[in-house]
Amino acid sequence: MNTLIAVGTSAAYLYSVVATLFPSFFDAAGMKPDVFFDTSALIIVLILFGRLLEARAKGQTSEAIKKLMGLQPKTARIIRKGKETDIPVEEVLVGDTVVVRPGEKIPVDGVVKEGKSAVDESMITGESIPVKKEPGDEVIGATINKTGSFKFQATKVGKDTALAQIIKLVQDAQGSKAPIQRLADVISSYFVPIVISFAIATFVIWFNFGPFPSLTFALLTFVAVMIIACPCALGLATPTAVMVGTGKGAENGILIKGGESLETAHKLDTIVFDKTGTLTKGEPEITDLVSINAHSEEEILKHAASAEKVSEHPLGDAIIKSAIERKIELRDPKDFKAIEGHGIEARVDSRNVLLGNIKLMKDRGIDIKELEKKAEEFASDGKTPIYVSLDGKSAGLIAVADPLKESSVEALEKLKKLGLEIVMLTGDNRKTAEAIARKAGIERVLPEVLPEDKVHEIKKLQSEGRRVAMVGDGINDAPALAQADVGIAIGSGTDVAMEASDITLIKGDLRGVASAIELSKRTIRVIKQNLFWAFFYNIAGIPVAAGVLYPFFGILLNPIFASAAMAFSSVSVVSNSLRLRRVKLRS
Amino acid sequence: MLAKLIITVFGVLLIVLVNWYFFFSRRKSTSAGVKEGGIQEVKIIVKGGYDPDVIVVKKGIPVRLDFYRDETADCSDTIVFGDFKIRKPLPAFKTTAIEFTPEKEGEYVFTCGMGMMRGKLIVR
Numbered sequence: 001m002n003t004l005i006a007v008g009t010s011a012a013y014l015y016s017v018v019a020t021l022f023p024s025f026f027d028a029a030g031m032k033p034d035v036f037f038d039t040s041a042l043i044i045v046l047i048l049f050g051r052l053l054e055a056r057a058k059g060q061t062s063e064a065i066k067k068l069m070g071l072q073p074k075t076a077r078i079i080r081k082g083k084e085t086d087i088p089v090e091e092v093l094v095g096d097t098v099v100v101r102p103g104e105k106i107p108v109d110g111v112v113k114e115g116k117s118a119v120d121e122s123m124i125t126g127e128s129i130p131v132k133k134e135p136g137d138e139v140i141g142a143t144i145n146k147t148g149s150f151k152f153q154a155t156k157v158g159k160d161t162a163l164a165q166i167i168k169l170v171q172d173a174q175g176s177k178a179p180i181q182r183l184a185d186v187i188s189s190y191f192v193p194i195v196i197s198f199a200i201a202t203f204v205i206w207f208n209f210g211p212f213p214s215l216t217f218a219l220l221t222f223v224a225v226m227i228i229a230c231p232c233a234l235g236l237a238t239p240t241a242v243m244v245g246t247g248k249g250a251e252n253g254i255l256i257k258g259g260e261s262l263e264t265a266h267k268l269d270t271i272v273f274d275k276t277g278t279l280t281k282g283e284p285e286i287t288d289l290v291s292i293n294a295h296s297e298e299e300i301l302k303h304a305a306s307a308e309k310v311s312e313h314p315l316g317d318a319i320i321k322s323a324i325e326r327k328i329e330l331r332d333p334k335d336f337k338a339i340e341g342h343g344i345e346a347r348v349d350s351r352n353v354l355l356g357n358i359k360l361m362k363d364r365g366i367d368i369k370e371l372e373k374k375a376e377e378f379a380s381d382g383k384t385p386i387y388v389s390l391d392g393k394s395a396g397l398i399a400v401a402d403p404l405k406e407s408s409v410e411a412l413e414k415l416k417k418l419g420l421e422i423v424m425l426t427g428d429n430r431k432t433a434e435a436i437a438r439k440a441g442i443e444r445v446l447p448e449v450l451p452e453d454k455v456h457e458i459k460k461l462q463s464e465g466r467r468v469a470m471v472g473d474g475i476n477d478a479p480a481l482a483q484a485d486v487g488i489a490i491g492s493g494t495d496v497a498m499e500a501s502d503i504t505l506i507k508g509d510l511r512g513v514a515s516a517i518e519l520s521k522r523t524i525r526v527i528k529q530n531l532f533w534a535f536f537y538n539i540a541g542i543p544v545a546a547g548v549l550y551p552f553f554g555i556l557l558n559p560i561f562a563s564a565a566m567a568f569s570s571v572s573v574v575s576n577s578l579r580l581r582r583v584k585l586r587s
Numbered sequence: 588m589l590a591k592l593i594i595t596v597f598g599v600l601l602i603v604l605v606n607w608y609f610f611f612s613r614r615k616s617t618s619a620g621v622k623e624g625g626i627q628e629v630k631i632i633v634k635g636g637y638d639p640d641v642i643v644v645k646k647g648i649p650v651r652l653d654f655y656r657d658e659t660a661d662c663s664d665t666i667v668f669g670d671f672k673i674r675k676p677l678p679a680f681k682t683t684a685i686e687f688t689p690e691k692e693g694e695y696v697f698t699c700g701m702g703m704m705r706g707k708l709i710v711r
Contacts, residue, residue, distance in 0.1 A: 175674030235701020
């Protein structure tokens, strides 16, 4: 841009100098010795004014990253040699015990060891309600401690903290290029020589064929072409929108990997959810308890939970948790045996406890007729029925289910409104899977998928010509997240999942998925508007400046207006990108 | 008549010259020297363009490019290495270091924030 403005204004200025010093030369050639000092000066004033506005607006596009950097606390209060000391945050080491008082910023990431409090994590996760913290809970650096004092052990410092990683991710995203930008990039690289060539041609044509005074016309159109051409608008169209869009996402706990992810996300038509831990809480719990043959519910639960004490099955954990909640005293099981794929067997209080599925009961010849109907009901409701038998006789039935997250149904509805088909992927059997899908309002279910087959299911959907997003967490999901057109990792997630995904939602709330897709749609819309404007402006503006309208309507563009148009053009592109800051992401 | 002929010939020559300068003139390439600590380092002056604008580095060795922005014109206020996901502001009259390790051979374009000013990084 500078080249064009400099050549244009210098030409007008030098011409005027010659016309001032040697007017007789022009008179002798039958030309008018016009001067354009004012034009040169005004063009420069207008362009500089435009630049000022543009620089201010451009500064705002990177506000989100500046805000994130500003979150970093400066000092930490740690306990060394039994004494509390304030040290610069850079000097905190992994393993240090850090003390945080109410109202203070948590300096680094760690695990609470002593004390209780509520922590405002909104600056990192976008979650507006303070989160309770107790010993064993993780705390994130840069979040604000609200109510109580606590001590925690530092687990991540320096560039390993969640904040540092978020900043790095956002910086990378803002430095990345969106494929949509390619054409603009190619044009930008040829822009200056093409415009200079076009301006010279304009000069020659006006000089040869223009009306009297042709030299003045030739000079004015030459300058106008040089000035009106605005490569800035083309160059700013995409990066400013990507910067504002990714920054806006980061403010709401949505980390987008880059321009390419944004662009693919807006074209999605199918979204696959992993069930466990994504749609559901990932922590099974007891939903129903049935007791027969004069056994009490407590008795069933006590024996079942005691037998499960040494098992490592997630369903067992749910039973134990429920027993503890009901303050039932558990015993140590004897002769524990896990029967792969069927259930468990153990002795509790010298009674023989058998816990498992229908197959196990039938194998052992236990009469379960009385419970079978109830079990079927549970299964068709998406719950897993577990038969309990005591001393070889049917005693009861425990139904365990992994409940849907509260936000799931609402999130799925939003996604449907965005026109996406939702698919649920799970290892559960068809019956259970379909029951949960019904509750969540999902029509297409892919049941009985082993973790290692998730990738194939995504590939299959892609081979149907779909653009697929995969939402998941955990290491199991990493290959599927990478295979999907857009991988969306939720929750604080593992680092592996974050690496493999295109979008990371810091908060485990599924509504963030809809927000992320909406944000990508809005950002791409702004980029398209910007690119259209930038192309249209140059394609229409340059010929008008060259005087194509003059032969037909007698209209010739004054270079001063050309400079105003040019200044307005780049400012308008940046301002349009800044509109993204006002997008409301309802999550 | 003569004036018209002169202007036409001069104009055509000028167009040829401009396009030759932008597209065909040979750019001087600079190879990075490996400094202590095994870092390849090149100093680049930013003033209406990049000098040098063709930089040759070796694959697999960390690279440090010191950009000194010798102007206030805001065209050059950002440097972008799209292939390396780097977008960094260049404050005027200061040196800004860009550091990365190129792992693949090839030619990588670096530009200003708007893609107008260009340079090339050749990794061998």
